[in-house]
Amino acid sequence: MKELINTAASHQGQILAALGEHLLLSVEALLIACLLAIPLGMLLAHSKRAGEVVFQITSIIQTIPSLALLGLLIPLVGIGTTPALIALTAYGVMPIYQNTYSSLRNIDPNLEEAADAFGLSRWRKLTRLEFPMALPMILSGVSISLVMIIGTATLAAMIGAGGLGTYFMLGIQQNNNTYLLIGAGLSAILTLAMSALLKFMSSSKKHFQLTATVLAILALGLGVSQMPKLFSPKQEEVVIAGKMGSEPDILINMYKDLIEKDNPNVKVAVKNNFGGTSFLFSALKSSKIDIYPEFTGTVLQGLVKEKVATPHDPAKTYQLAKKLLAKEYQLSYLKPMKYQNGYDLAVTKTFSKKHDLKTLSDLAKLDSSLTAAFDPDFTNQQDGYLGLKKAYGLNLQVKTMESALRYKAIASGKAAVVDGYTTDPEIRQYGLVALKDDKKFFPPYQGAPLMKTSFAKKHPGIVKSLNKLAGKISEKDMQQMNYQVSVKHASASKVARRYLQKHGLL
Template sequence: MHQFLQLVNEQKYEILQALLQHITISLISLVLAVVIAIPLAIILRDRPVLGEGGLQIAGIIQTIPSLALLGLLIPLVGIGTLPAVITLTLYAIMPIYQNTYTGLKNVDPTLKEAAQAFGLSKTKQLQRLEFPLALPLILSGIRIALVMIIGTATLAAFIGAGGLGDYIMLGIQQNNNSYLLIGGILSAALAFSCSWLLKYLSQSKKRAWGALILLAILGVSFGGYKVYEIFQPKPVKVVIAGKLGSEPEILINMYKELIEHDDPKAQVTLKPNFGGTTFLFKALQKEQIDIYPEFTGTVLEAILKRTQKTPSDPQKTYQLAKTGLAQQYNMTYLKPMAYQNGYDLAVTKQFSQKYHVTKLSELARVNSSVHAGFDPDFSNQEDGYLGLKQVYGLDFGKVSVMEPALRYQAIANGKVNLVDGYTTDPQIKQYDLVVLEDDQNFFPPYQGAPLLNESFARKNPQIVKSLNKLAGKITTKEMQAMNYEVSVKHRKAREVAHEYLVKHKLLD
């Protein structure tokens, strides 16, 4: 509990920002769903065939898994807020449309006949009779939709839309219950608060009408603001994104400081925890972001998808990645930093001293004594344990497959004595582990470097010059230590990044 409260206090502004992002995405989606669903139900209320057809279509959309729907939208509209809003809007249409359509259809026919007898037009009947009677049911649909939106919006973090889902993703990745609690508690509290508010509003017609008018005003205001933005001169901005985790966030904060130091007029926006390689690369292609740090080995294997074995020489790997990106995607890959963030095998200090093991080649003689804890992918892939068995002659006595977040806990608790990981993982320092030397260079090089579109690099030579200050800097131990400060000691990534830049005289 102390750790949780300390984290909340240290990151209160970041938490507030994530909460506001979550609320913004949810409200925009709700307003759009209301604007679409209610008029559609009104138009189709006297057309049973089309009305029922609308219900069926809305129901089919709801059967599509939200992550699948987000994935389908990425090639069409890219990543970030837009696909998240579209997905949430589509999910919210069903309950609002269904309740509005049902409420209007269930108005007593005798009341409609009486209204016609008094000479009321269809518009007046809707305004004075049908809509007021259906309003409680309509608000109930809006209430269901809003709670659904708030819960589903946590998945928006997977495509870089931000919100409370960022904390849930970080909690899962780092096995940090404090992050999970922040994301989960705030999401649940927000859903409960909004549900209670809408229930309160639905108990009075005046309150209900006020709520609908407020939603309409919000929708018109948002639309007007967006139109205003379109016609305003756009200042030159730089958008830098990073993958999930502490290391990318440290790097993008370094990029930001270096750029702003050399050009105080630069307007740099950071998008930390923006997603995985695929999301970031597509965002760069669509110019939704301008820069993000990528690893040389990842470029060859995940982006260029080379079938040949990745060279063990870091310089050759970088040159292949740089040339491939330029030829296939017209992208500029700047010079890499010194550190490697590749695969490793780590053991406890006690195991290393007991069996005199410091290199991977020395593991073969103690095969029977090894109880390994491996990530599911690493245990079954050629560039993981399967390849290591052939190159180093490994055949461990016992191998337990477990989720990545649990491996380090397992070795810390003595459940296993060897784990796979990455060379800059903060848990290596946290649990005082020994990383075994890859003395036959089995693992491919993974050096980080800024990736940007060639057109952006050509237009902004000063930014390229600023980023190149990190070329050849940051050792593996230094990156590991910075990750430890952010992930374990919960310091702000921007503070850790700033300290490094000042210490190494890259900033005044």
């Protein structure tokens, strides 16, 4: 509980922003679903064949897995809020339509006949009799739809739409229960609060009118509060995104501070925990984002089309990555930082002392019955264990597991060796020793800002600001900063700013 409170306090701004994104996205999807489903249900209530066809179509949409639907939408409408809103609306339509259609079809025939006898027109019969009687059932469908939308909206974080799903993803990735509790707890509170509001609205006509009036006033007030922004001098917005985890979050906040300090007419929007490598790379090429930090080894191993051997010299690796990015994608790769976030194998200090382990060659001399806990990607990559096995003659008993769990495994004595990255905070957290890659097998991984060449030419001031990080930040510095954010739950923006101030960059 103490850790939860500390994390909530240190991430207060980010948590509120994520909650606001989640609420706005959910409400927008619900409103659009209502505007589609309720009129459609009213229109088809007296046409059984057409009504059943539409019901079957909406039911089929419900059977499509959320991730599959989002994946299908990305090539059509890109990433971010738009595909998330379309998917959530599609999932929200069925319960509302079903309840609207069914409730209008099941109104007592005697009442219908009485309305006809009194000479009510089709419109007056709908508005004075049918719709008021169907309203409780319709609002029940809206409530069901709301729960589905809020729950499914957590997946929006996977395509850059933000929301509380960010904390689910971070919690799973880092094996951090605090983040999972924040995401799950706020999602549950949001669902309960919105469901209570809908229940209050449906309890009486007076409550419905009161709630609608209050919401209209709030919407009007929000609109008025945004008016000054429409008349204030326009600032250019630059979007900087980062991959999942503490390190990219720290880097993009450094970029933000440096750019805004030197370029007062530029407003930087930070998209932290935006997604994986291929997702960010696609977003950059399609101009959904302007800048993100990428690593030299990753560029040559997975991004460029031309298959080339990765040099072991960091400078040559960077120059080759820079050249191929410019040639194939018209992208500019700025100067890299000092540290390398490359692969390593780590053991406990006790194990290292017992067997006099300092290098990977030393590890190869030990008994092959040693258990290793490796990430699934590392286990099956040529620049991971497959190549490492040949280079050093390793023959470990490998167990694959999720990234966050492998450190738990070595800490609890379930594994003797783990893979990781040189800047992982868990090395310090669990008192591990990273073994030296004495044969220089692992490719260099230096990080640097990546952007479109057209953007770099248009913004020489931004390029100059970001180049201040060239040759800066040691592995020890980054490991310490990662430790502060991942383990101590300090704010990434504050940790980034402290480093810049301490080294005279801000």
